[in-house]
Amino acid sequence: MDKTRRKLAEARLRSRRRFLQTAGVTITLPLLPSLMWERRASAQTDACDKPKRFVAYMFGNGVHKAEFKPAGSGSTAFNVSGDDWQLPAPLRTWEDLKSDIVFVSGLENMERRREAGDHGLGCGALLTARMPTREKPRSSMSVDQAIADKIQECHSGVHSLQLGTHSVGYHDGWGTFYTQNISWRGEVIRNADGTVTFPHGDATPLGKENDPRAVFDRLFAGYDPNESEAEAARRRALRKSVLDTIVPHGDSLRNRLSVEDRAKLDELFTGIRSLELEIEAGHGANCMPPEQPRMGLTNNDAFRDQLNTMHDLMVVALQCDITRVITFMQTDPISDRNFSYIPGVNGAGGVTSDHAGSHHSGDPAMIEQYRAMVNWKMEQIGSFIRKMKEATDIDGGPLLDNSLVWVGSEIGDGDAHDHQDLSVITAGKLGGLVTTDRHVRFPPGGWRDYDKVKTYGDFYLTLLDLFGVQATGFGDDGVEAITWHR
Template sequence: MSIRQSRFSRRTILQGLGVSLALPWMESLAPRVSAAEAIALPPKRMAFLFVPNGVHLPNWTPSRLGYGYDLPATLAPLAPVQDDLMVISGLTHDKGRANGDGPGDHARSASVFLTGAQPRKTDGLDIRSGVSVDQVAAQNSAGATKFASLELGCEPGRGSGNCDSGYSCSYSSNVSWSSESSPVGKETNPRSVFERLFGDGSTPQRDKHAMQREQLRKSILDYVADDARSLHSKLGNNDRRKLDEYLNGVREVEQRIERADEFTFNEDVDYPMPAGVPKDYGEHIRLMSDMMVLAFQTDRTRIATFMLADAGSNRSYRQIDVPDGHHELSHHRGDAAKHEKISRINRFHIEQLAYFLQKLKSTPEGNGSMLDHSMICYGSGLSDGDRHNNENLPVLLAGGGGGTIDSGRHVRVRPETPMCNLFLSMLDRFGTPVDFIGDSTGRLSELRV
């Protein structure tokens, strides 16, 4: 085993049996890179998180614009990161509207979320949407990291068949599209994500090595222990603490995945989940959030998408005393009791987002935190689940984008401003500018004062 430098990221790599464990950027290792490369560190990251069925806007939208905006009940869990957060009101996805295609708003809301393109109404193989913003960035920054992008979810969905009024299940189950006809499938099993991120070699090789480690009942860290000890002696005190904290974090995630694998599911479980997934939905989301943090921290990738649930999901939320199906509740017809339950679901999702953002904020990097160098876009392709409308979408943008975003504000854009204008602006800041994406009409000037 030997410590080596990654050709692309210039981050130290620890190696062992089928394991390649990249480490965070450290001051002690800075002299190994050129001055120009040191200025470029740390890199920028982007993540896009999708939630289905819209939100209850009265409990979501701040009453004040600008700095010092109020956090309504739904957004209250974001108080620790409010200064790192921009609430953007008024964005629209026109191509999520029927535009002559009739029903199918939920399927359209997912397919349009990151593409801004009108999906072809079909439940056959001739699906068509557009290239999503994450894949535009991935294709324009190919080779910068081991994985161009990471696609995650909590519901496996279906890749074929009719899932919404004549729309293919491919539309409902995916937000990432590498071409007009190619959705990028998501991974829902945290263990599989972990092995993909930290296992060396081809898929069969990773599976073989994972099986060997499983049979030996050893942590992934046991196989890089020699490298870790050697590196530890070469680091300064601050970086030693950073290394210890990082390795402890990797092991904690490993242990949680192992505990999740111990669960089996009874036939009376409300919603089926794939084997190896935590029984608790909140823990599932948090584990996937940890996977994104680890992937960013080790520079395995700089681009991720995460569907907390598929479009039109009718998952129940018994853990917060909402046994009703989410989709059914979203057709509230103005019922105050249903509004209250929807708001509870919305807040539950925001609590998971807060966990992710605080993880990024508590991870030091360069002169700030990992959140300072990230752009995290969270939202839904529908505004109100009952009206199925696509204007005034619920959108949050967290992170400083490497000092290019003036956060800590609530901004309201002009009506009918395409959400793709936000994506154009994010691509600029990510270093992968393009002339247009989807139905964009220009940049979103509101990101800076």
């Protein structure tokens, strides 16, 4: 898109969006039909009117692969749906979400190039499908950034958000730029035929924000970092809500809205105030242990609350159309976050973290504790997807229906630390482009038998195509799009 077309597109977008702004506080409103200019007849198919959203949700330290396989008569088939497949045990709390997900298994990502340091390798390749290098951060564009670039052609909001819960200060030989980040900016070559190429080379990891309060202020307290930080600090000192500042102006706006859009605005205001109360209640600096601040929260009940608040922030950011692309690291890999508050995790043998528990070497007691931690993490991810399903989108349907949430880990089996026969989950229908309630399995191949193996790169080529990105390849091994979405 040339500069003139881009300016016209941005002007058109702003005409369809409204902002409530006063005293340094800006709230981006959701798409409200009452405020839009009269639409052309073709608007029903306009990507700007029917936004698609992407979330990459990473959890650390893999799974107990023996249990993380769908059960049922069709569990070994290529593509089964409905009653022909059943959720694996770690997803037992997802029964109400089964009709919204696709379980994809049998993928490979860098097993053929495997070197020591599986966590850094897996994180570096997670969304890039590119083998990392140890000396310095060299990679290529991650799939979330390629999608975000495409979305920006018809979206004037925040390009993308990179979020997490903490940043571990050590690594397994690859550097913290791999273990702390999954989103990467790299070179893009735009070819004459309309395709794009993402070459390997110098790349920049996009650091994540771990503090819910900082995320809240970025989303709702203005886009000028200096002004908004000062205003946010002043408001907190006075215990003054964002809504106390903005609602008088919102009242005049409400009078111009339809009944349906008033309900959406009220839902937004209610959600913002709820988030403020959550953040005020549980996420101050006192949650950080002074002796090891790099490890994040040790008050694990607060970690549960932190996750819940981050989930709420992500949903509101998407629902309000502030951004359409988010990456989230539930935990960093190699983390020693204490999970001993989870029933079944009692610290026998010194195991209280999922990283330590993953190194069970077949010990039944350690497997049981690792299983409990994996199950808990899956429950939290299910909670986020459920929030997406319960949120209302501009078309009156669930926010999840116009979105795609990708869920995966940097390694496959926690004990083996492998990168083959990997499973990923997608949630959401992406506006009808994805047919859900299915298990799609690709032949994982044998040792060094990679000719027929399907890779993360192949998977991402299909994902990019669903978002309108025609790529010549992706990562080291992405050469052909594969059918996992229908």
